[in-house]
Amino acid sequence: MGRKSARGEQIAACCLVGKIMHQRGVNLEGLRSAMLQIWRTNKEVMIESLGSNIFMFKFAVEADKKRVMGGGPWHFDRALIVLTEPKGIGDIANQSFTHTSFWVHLQYIGSVEEVNTYEDGNCIGEIVRLRISVDITKPLQKILEVETEDEGSISIPILYERLPNFCFCCGLIGHQYKECIEYKGQPKEDLP
Incomplete structure (x- = not known):
C-alpha cells in the first residue's frame, strides 16, 4: 500500500x-x-x-x-x-x-399467548424494538405482514423512532406531500 x-x-x-x-x-x-x-x-x-x-x-x-x-x-x-x-x-x-438505520417498534396487536425468551431469561414484551437498515429510495413500509404457523398471516404496524419529514402521499423521505409529484396528479410514468 x-x-x-x-x-x-x-x-x-x-x-x-x-x-x-x-x-x-x-x-x-x-x-x-x-x-x-x-x-x-x-x-x-x-x-x-x-x-x-x-x-x-x-x-x-x-x-x-x-x-x-x-x-x-x-x-x-x-x-x-x-x-x-x-x-x-x-x-x-x-x-x-440510499440506506440509513432507524429504530422501529413492532407494536402490540393482540393478546399475548406465548413469549419467547433468550437463554439468559430476557424476553420480548408487548413491543419489539429493532434497529434496521432502511432503503430510503423506496416508500417507508407501514405494515409488516408476518406468516403464522397455521399458514395465515397477521399485520403488524411499524412505528419509526425519530422519523424526519417524509411524504405522506408517496411514502418517500426527502420531500413533503406539498412537493410530491404524485400529489400534484402527475403519473409516475411521466417522471424524468
Whole structure:
C-alpha cells in the first residue's frame, strides 16, 4: 500500500460523509451550529461542504464518530441526514446515500399467548424494538405482514423512532406531500 493510500484511509477513519435529504440548499453555518449542539462530541468536528447538500464531517477522535454513527437517525431542519463511512478519500464521490438505520417498534396487536425468551431469561414484551437498515429510495413500509404457523398471516404496524419529514402521499423521505409529484396528479410514468 502506498503512502498516499494509507494517508487517505487514515483521514477517512475519522470521517463521515452525509447527505441532507432536503429539496433546497443547506446553509453550512446553520448545519455546523445545529449538529455541534445536537451531537455534543468530546472534541471539535470540522464540517466541509462537498456540494449538492453533501457534507464531510471530520471528527477529532474515532469514538465521537462511532457514537454519532450509532446514535441516529439524525436530521437537520426536519430533513434526514444519511451518513456513510467512506473507505478512503477517493471513495467519497461514490457514496450512494440510499440506506440509513432507524429504530422501529413492532407494536402490540393482540393478546399475548406465548413469549419467547433468550437463554439468559430476557424476553420480548408487548413491543419489539429493532434497529434496521432502511432503503430510503423506496416508500417507508407501514405494515409488516408476518406468516403464522397455521399458514395465515397477521399485520403488524411499524412505528419509526425519530422519523424526519417524509411524504405522506408517496411514502418517500426527502420531500413533503406539498412537493410530491404524485400529489400534484402527475403519473409516475411521466417522471424524468
